[in-house]
Amino acid sequence: MSERKVLNKYYPPDFDPSKIPRRRGPKNSQQVVRLMAPFSMRCNTCGDYIYKGKKFNARKETVEGEDYYGIKIFSTLCSSEITFKTDPKNTDYSAEHGASRNFEPWRDEKAEEEDRLARLEEEENNPMKALENRQIDSKREMDILDALQDIRDRNSRNERVGQNKAAELVGKLGLQELEDEETRQRRLEEEEDERLVREVFSKVPSTPTAEQPGNVDDESSSNPLQAVTIKRKAAVLDAELDESLPRSSAPAPKPILKRKKEVANSLGIKVVKKKVAV
Template sequence: MSERKVLNKYYPPDFDPSKIPRMKLPKNRQYTVRLMAPFNMRCKTCGEYIYKGKKFNARKEDVENDDYLGIRIYRFYIKCTRCLQEISFKTDPKNTDYEIEAGATRNFMALKLAEEQAIREEEEAKEEEASNPMKLLENRTKQSKNEIELLESLEELKDLNRRQEAVDYDSMLLAYDPTISQREREEKLQQLDDEYVKTIKFQNSQKRKVVVEEEIIEDDEPEAKVSKPETPKTETASSEPKVQKKIVSARKMLSGLVKLKKDEPKKEEKPQTSGLSLLGAYSDSENSE
């Protein structure tokens, strides 16, 4: 079984390859090869669309009297899959591409033509700059102006990024989480508002002013006694002496203003006679008569 896989063949000692007869073939004969369509094309006869990569049994031949820097150029013949119209194209080693010759039109040629036009314009601009120094100076000034504009726009973007550094996007996303319902979001915001209001009230209660009430009691003694105000616990030690001074000054001012009432003898009250009593008395006098 191993003899089937041997690649080397046996050559007898008296083997002479020159004695093997040779076939006389034409110089430019065609070969049948299997290839794929190198680009998208459309048949001119029936309008059939042939996409890139479709496989064909093609005939290959050498292009006579035509090469590029010693590289041989080949021509291929295929047939349309619908109308069997013959389509021919050849290799293009200069542009590393293929060139359609007859039987079909190449699709999407606009991009290739645009690229070729751009390359041509670039070469013309280089030649003009080399021959005209004023054009070169003008192009350099335009380039420097564009660079300055780019730097200014870059600085503006950097400033904008610095301003947005303080923004906490994570907290914003958590606050506006789409998974949370609208009601839960409103309740959460209400809770935060209530906590903020409580903190403000607590701060205001610590800073409120203490009002000391004074009461004046009238006695038989010539001097009015003023009750001592109770100092609240919230009052600080630093404010105690000031409040005491104010209370003493108020006592002095009030002692001069208050006048005690003397005990006057009570006058005998006259009985008040009403109109009805007088009328009764008058009626009694008539009956007596």
């Protein structure tokens, strides 16, 4: 068995390259290649859909009368021959025989060209229609220019801000949001305190003042809201203070004082007191 990677060839001593005839390839030669479908197509024989990227064992041959290649493949369902060729004009492939493309991009270009020609013909016959079309075109151009100017202004503003300015701006926004949150929390606490105060004072009974028969209408008209003064006794306040104190708190016990022992008694010495004569 010969080597797979041969570096040297053996030439016999009597080798003469001039005696080897020059070979020519056949005119209608075909080359079997493995390729993928360049576009999605539908078989005209069986109606099977062949999607883009489907792999085939195809025969590649030179197209007669043209300067590019045509490729033959076979349908995967009915094995009928499908031929497509390259399309240098549209830089794509075109189905030649046995199948039809599902979508051809150049059809839209042809439709746009036909619409443009029809519009020009209509404008030549109808001046008012031409004026309307010009107004529509000018309005579209103005909208495009306005949008472009807005984009330019935004880009220039972003460039002026810079990274440091952007960081400062973000920091200021964060501080502002924090201050707004603290202010809102403080306002809610104040509203809660006011509500509690109103509830407490609404439970206190008001003492009606003595009304004078002659000045009832005058007082009610001049002082619609009268201030109520409540006087409370000191005993009541002391009782309330006692109730407010915790009941578990009791007076501290007095410390026990130990009696000092006399040193003489502990040593067994008796002290005799002398009588003093008066």
